[in-house]
Amino acid sequence: MSWNLNPPSTPTKSKKQRSFASSQDSTSTYLASPSSPRNSTDKKLKHGYDDDTYGSSDDGSFSHTDSEDEDEGDGLLDKHIELDRSTLATLPVEEEEHIQEVDALQQEQPKEKPKPVSWSSLPKKDQLFILTFARLSEPLTQTSLQAYMFYQLRSFDPALPDSIISYRAGLLQATFTGAQFCTAFLWGRIADSERMGRKRVILIGLIGTSIGALGFGFSQTFYTALFWRALGGALNGNVGVMRTMISEIIKEKKYQSRAFLLLPMTFNIGVIVGPIIGGLLADPLATYPSVFGENSILGGEHGVWWMKRWPYALPNIVTAAFMTIATTVAILGLEETLDSLRGKRDLGLRIGDLIKRYIFCRPSHDHYQTLIPSDIELQQPTTPIPLHTRRKLPFRRIFTPNMIAVLIAHGMLASHLGAFNSLWFVFLSTPRYIPHSSTGVDPNSSLHLPPSYHPKPPFIFTGGLGLPPAAIGVSLAILGTIGIVLQLGLYPTISFRYGNVSCYRLALLFFPVVYAAVPFLALIPTTLAAPAPASGTLFWAALVVILAVHVLARTFALPGTTILVNNACPHPSVLGTVHGLGQSASSLTRTFGPLLGGLAYGHGLKAGVVGAVFWAMATWAMLGFAAGTKVREGDGHEILLEGEEKDGS
Numbered sequence: 001m002s003w004n005l006n007p008p009s010t011p012t013k014s015k016k017q018r019s020f021a022s023s024q025d026s027t028s029t030y031l032a033s034p035s036s037p038r039n040s041t042d043k044k045l046k047h048g049y050d051d052d053t054y055g056s057s058d059d060g061s062f063s064h065t066d067s068e069d070e071d072e073g074d075g076l077l078d079k080h081i082e083l084d085r086s087t088l089a090t091l092p093v094e095e096e097e098h099i100q101e102v103d104a105l106q107q108e109q110p111k112e113k114p115k116p117v118s119w120s121s122l123p124k125k126d127q128l129f130i131l132t133f134a135r136l137s138e139p140l141t142q143t144s145l146q147a148y149m150f151y152q153l154r155s156f157d158p159a160l161p162d163s164i165i166s167y168r169a170g171l172l173q174a175t176f177t178g179a180q181f182c183t184a185f186l187w188g189r190i191a192d193s194e195r196m197g198r199k200r201v202i203l204i205g206l207i208g209t210s211i212g213a214l215g216f217g218f219s220q221t222f223y224t225a226l227f228w229r230a231l232g233g234a235l236n237g238n239v240g241v242m243r244t245m246i247s248e249i250i251k252e253k254k255y256q257s258r259a260f261l262l263l264p265m266t267f268n269i270g271v272i273v274g275p276i277i278g279g280l281l282a283d284p285l286a287t288y289p290s291v292f293g294e295n296s297i298l299g300g301e302h303g304v305w306w307m308k309r310w311p312y313a314l315p316n317i318v319t320a321a322f323m324t325i326a327t328t329v330a331i332l333g334l335e336e337t338l339d340s341l342r343g344k345r346d347l348g349l350r351i352g353d354l355i356k357r358y359i360f361c362r363p364s365h366d367h368y369q370t371l372i373p374s375d376i377e378l379q380q381p382t383t384p385i386p387l388h389t390r391r392k393l394p395f396r397r398i399f400t401p402n403m404i405a406v407l408i409a410h411g412m413l414a415s416h417l418g419a420f421n422s423l424w425f426v427f428l429s430t431p432r433y434i435p436h437s438s439t440g441v442d443p444n445s446s447l448h449l450p451p452s453y454h455p456k457p458p459f460i461f462t463g464g465l466g467l468p469p470a471a472i473g474v475s476l477a478i479l480g481t482i483g484i485v486l487q488l489g490l491y492p493t494i495s496f497r498y499g500n501v502s503c504y505r506l507a508l509l510f511f512p513v514v515y516a517a518v519p520f521l522a523l524i525p526t527t528l529a530a531p532a533p534a535s536g537t538l539f540w541a542a543l544v545v546i547l548a549v550h551v552l553a554r555t556f557a558l559p560g561t562t563i564l565v566n567n568a569c570p571h572p573s574v575l576g577t578v579h580g581l582g583q584s585a586s587s588l589t590r591t592f593g594p595l596l597g598g599l600a601y602g603h604g605l606k607a608g609v610v611g612a613v614f615w616a617m618a619t620w621a622m623l624g625f626a627a628g629t630k631v632r633e634g635d636g637h638e639i640l641l642e643g644e645e646k647d648g649s
Helices: 015-032 040-047 093-108 125-135 137-146 149-156 162-191 197-217 222-234 238-249 253-259 262-281 305-309 314-333 347-360 401-429 469-489 491-498 500-508 510-523 537-567 572-607 612-628
Strands: none
Touching: 125 137, 125 238, 125 262, 125 314, 137 149, 137 197, 137 238, 137 262, 137 314, 137 401, 137 469, 149 162, 149 222, 149 401, 162 197, 162 222, 162 238, 162 401, 162 572, 197 222, 197 238, 197 314, 238 253, 238 262, 238 537, 238 572, 253 491, 253 537, 262 314, 262 469, 262 537, 314 347, 401 469, 401 510, 401 537, 401 572, 401 612, 469 491, 469 537, 491 500, 491 537, 500 510, 500 537, 500 612, 510 537, 510 612, 537 572, 572 612
């Protein structure tokens, strides 16, 4: 290797020309000897020099102009080294052909197809676990009371007809979601603020839901129960905030199909556990008289007095205790994901660290000290704050055309899902229709049918299934079990193969089929005649099939719409606000869905057409599919503020 110690006398070239010459020379050397470094850049980086330090000569040697040998007092490399102009002119044509061959070979190499990620590959599993555990609180409470709400409402006023009870059941459901609609956007904005952050909003939601559950369980009038449902909904904005936190924990899109599946999967777990809690623990004096009743094991001579006064309090006490545990776990282990607060250890996390050290016998490292003193000039901040996160997108710019389309489709899906969840357990609880010929008196007085009513299938018929709370709990648990199996085994693979939007749109087509088929369960022959509850192999097989199709559709639709809302966010600075808007849209429609559904169901019972409301829901679900065809999947950063660049650009 030759070293030119004299400054070059030839005219200087641009950095682009020097880089091209160096890359030409290195490519030729690599093709001639594959064992040599691929290009000169590898050598430069290895020795810590940049492109301005070395030049390439005609014979492949490096030309280095350094005044260090002439003047030993100057210990710096000369950064103004220039290439000879003749370098570019002397490159042989063969080398250019070799370069083209290398480029062609690189382009011909097939790209490896991405493989679907596994559950074990998800990052931050501990944080995802805490979020899903906390998310379980709402479906646990909702589905628990669905198993006995019809009977609790009847206990408030036994003289009420079934049509009024079904309307009040829908009103109770609508009150919770209506209160959520009024406050969800506010909780989203609060979660985006540095004073509160995501974690505190979630803690408030958990505590508020537990208070609302306890108040509802100890209610003795309809309006008292209505108040506690409203309070629980107003304090709970957790769904939108949790979706925001998951999107901030899971940055890569390849993990989204599984990460955003966690919340719907948790809902299905709640659908399994909640109805079992509600069905088994509601009215314990009547269900377990030998344990809690008079002269019983725990009841003594007069029975457990508070269970006698508040027969539906026990399941709410159990769900409130669960939410207390979830709150404690979130305090001790949940980390803040808001950019401006990320990395800060609050008091709860520090206490959690102490507990983990005590339980797992991990020594504290506070007293250790590094052996090599660090240079403060070489240190980098451990939690750098990106400059672009300091700026926030104005609220008026959130509503892009795609954002509006996604919110409309999201709201329509939530409306008929909320209506179905409310009407399903009412339909299961409604007494079965008894033909007049089987008795001398009117056996259908609670249905308030028109005079001289006679059913004319397949459309004019009425009555429900007459199932008790325990059987309702079993049916809802079946729904949740099917959902978990599908979500764990089917959704990730299908979604990865066909894409989120395609699976979402296809799932929307299944809902009209389910809603249209549900009322025909009342016509299936059963082993026991009315007024006994519907039963028999044929009945339960049909019920399971209908629930399986509904859960299949929900399995693909709910994670899909969550991902669409997340990726439709036009700027990361308003992600919490966008998820708050999404929850507001779903809460608004879930308010009117059960409310209008319960009202229509009551009128259908009076008219002797119990299926009218379900067929109306099927029509609405078809319109929801039409709205779903207008959405597209965004990238989460559609709008760039001044001075910003998208990641990877």
